[in-house]
Amino acid sequence: MSTELSISQQEIKSRFFTLETVEDVAELLEVRKDRLIYHLYRRPDEEKYIVFKIPKKSGGKRTIKVPISSIKIIQRKLNKVFQAVYKQRNPAHGFIKRRNIISNASRHVNKRWVLNIDLKDFFPTITFQRIRGLLLSRQYRLGKAAATVLAQICCHEGNLPQGAPSSPMISNMICSKLDNELNEMSIKNGCVYTRYADDLTFSTNEEIFPEKLAKQDEDGETELGDEIDNIIKKNWFIVNKYKVKLRRYDMRQEVTGLTVNKKVNVRRRYVKQIRAMLHSWERHGLEHAQHEYMKRHQIKKHRSPEKNKPEFKDILW
DSSP, X not given: OOSSOOSOHHHHHHHHTTOOSHHHHHHHTTXXXXXXXXXXXXXXXXXXXXXXXXXXXXXXXXXXXXXXXXXXXXXXXXXXXXXXXXXXXXXXXXXXXXXXXXXXXXXXXXXXXXXXXXXXXXXXXXXXXXXXXXXHSTTTOOOHHHHHHHHHHHOBTTBOOTTOTTHHHHHHHHTHHHHHHHHHHHHHTTOEEEEETTEEXXXXXXXXXXXXXXXXXXXXXXXXXXXXXXXXXXTTOOBOGGGOEEEETTSOOEETTEEOSSSSBOOHHHHHHHHHHHHHHHHHOHHHHHHHHXXXXXXXXXXXXXXXXXXXXXXXX
């Protein structure tokens, strides 16, 4: 099975909107129909993905599901299809060419107020039914069989797996309506809105932050306004109430891990860590620096347990 699609993005786009059957999907993805059926419906679920947990920065565990190579190839091809048909929305900055955490953060530089919202269980909240419904909607109008098999390719055990190549782009497609509604509301209230995956950010230079979006109580805790809360709930997402923060200009304002008070920047702690790593390598040699770093940090993050530990110089790079 080839790992790349042989047709142009324009041809992908024109053929996508005519998909009706399983055969049509197999032909577009350049995979034999019998192999596609086997991987989706006949192969046991426990054989399709490598599942492991990693610690979250905020505590708890995050479940990562990495597809086996044959399914991964199919999903990578499907991701190319989604990239061709996705209509890029101005607020979205995640998983899009020439956009990243820096382009996302730069929209909120030097603002009087910055509001951060995190969506709880972002990928698992996007279910098979939601994806199939999107592909059947007026926006795409695919045939029922085609919509069903495409949603099956995207999902594992009924929802979107974090770790699959097709998950980020289909999540952007699912969030198009959310982005439109939040962006429209933000403009009406004199704010700028962006989204990077499950991180929503609003900022403004208004003297008082619009209470329709959020406000701070007497204890300094942030309460979301009904309008923004209703839009998020109406789009079938859940706010992580422990990660809602409204920060004024005289506090450290962060967007996707970058500070934005005066310019897009990293934390001083990050700079010191890089400097310490360079110093360790220069003074004690690469082998010693790698050993000390692994012992101190016990590399677990975002990695399958079956993979080798990363090299110190690669981490540093």
